[in-house]
Amino acid sequence: MAVPSIIDKLNKMDTVKVARELLGHYLCHQTPAGLISGIIVETEAYLSRNDPACHAASGKTRRNETMFGPPGIAYVYFIYGIYYCFNVVTGSSGTGEAVLIRSVKPVSGIDIMKKKRGMNCELQKLANGPGKLCIAFGIDKKHDGHNLKKEPLFLAENKKRGMINVTVAPRIGVSAGKDKLFRYYISGSQYVSRR
DNA sequence: GTTAAGATCTGCT
DNA sequence: GCAGATCTTAACG
Numbered sequence: 001m002a003v004p005s006i007i008d009k010l011n012k013m014d015t016v017k018v019a020r021e022l023l024g025h026y027l028c029h030q031t032p033a034g035l036i037s038g039i040i041v042e043t044e045a046y047l048s049r050n051d052p053a054c055h056a057a058s059g060k061t062r063r064n065e066t067m068f069g070p071p072g073i074a075y076v077y078f079i080y081g082i083y084y085c086f087n088v089v090t091g092s093s094g095t096g097e098a099v100l101i102r103s104v105k106p107v108s109g110i111d112i113m114k115k116k117r118g119m120n121c122e123l124q125k126l127a128n129g130p131g132k133l134c135i136a137f138g139i140d141k142k143h144d145g146h147n148l149k150k151e152p153l154f155l156a157e158n159k160k161r162g163m164i165n166v167t168v169a170p171r172i173g174v175s176a177g178k179d180k181l182f183r184y185y186i187s188g189s190q191y192v193s194r195r
Numbered sequence: 196g197t198t199a200a201g202a203t204c205t206g207c208t
Numbered sequence: 209g210c211a212g213a214t215c216t217t218a219a220c221g
Binding site for chain 1: 200202203204
């Protein structure tokens with residue numbers, strides 16, 4: 001892929017800034033069935049310090065060790081016995097921070113996504129949530145630790161992104177750290193998980 | 196070895 | 209709007 005990666009730029013930013021910067025750019029997955037891509041419309045930041053909701057809050061374990069790796073790699077974990085969640089690791093090696101990708105707006109490979117989801121739902125509900133996003137994109141544990149600069153799973157810059165309005169809100173689905181405004185989404189988008 | 200809880204989604208009331 | 213599905217991980221004994 002000749003598209004310049006935005007990873008190099010992101011790797012120099014702090015976690016909160018990465019969460020905002022990712023909005024409007026592309027998440028792509030080159031699968032045997034074809035290319036799947038979508039625009040990131042919703043993210044959440046998870047910090048290592050002062051954030052009880054973060055997996056890394058109580059130290060390094062086998063589950064979250066990917067979060068402590070170098071920035072720009074994927075952190076994928078299994079939750080509720082059914083779903084995967086996809087994160088982009090941020091901060092320098094050993095920090096333990098990440099940005100959760102909560103939802104994307106499908107752009108290409110929509111037929112493949114529908115097939116993977118196994119149901120014929122509306123376009124805006126195809127990948128509007130962490131679990132659904134991973135199913136639609138075919139992301140699972142084998143992508144844990146993958147460098148997001150390279151195929152098959154990578155982030156690409158959206159050169160036509162231009163200016164976007166970002167809404168800041170409390171995170172969803174966490175019991176701890178509800179008071180923190182670490183959720184970011186594109187204002188007015190129909191593709192976010194909740195409005 | 197055992198147990199409780201979790202960054203969710205779907206279907207039914 | 210609410211409860212159930214379903215299993216890995218981490219904390220405890």
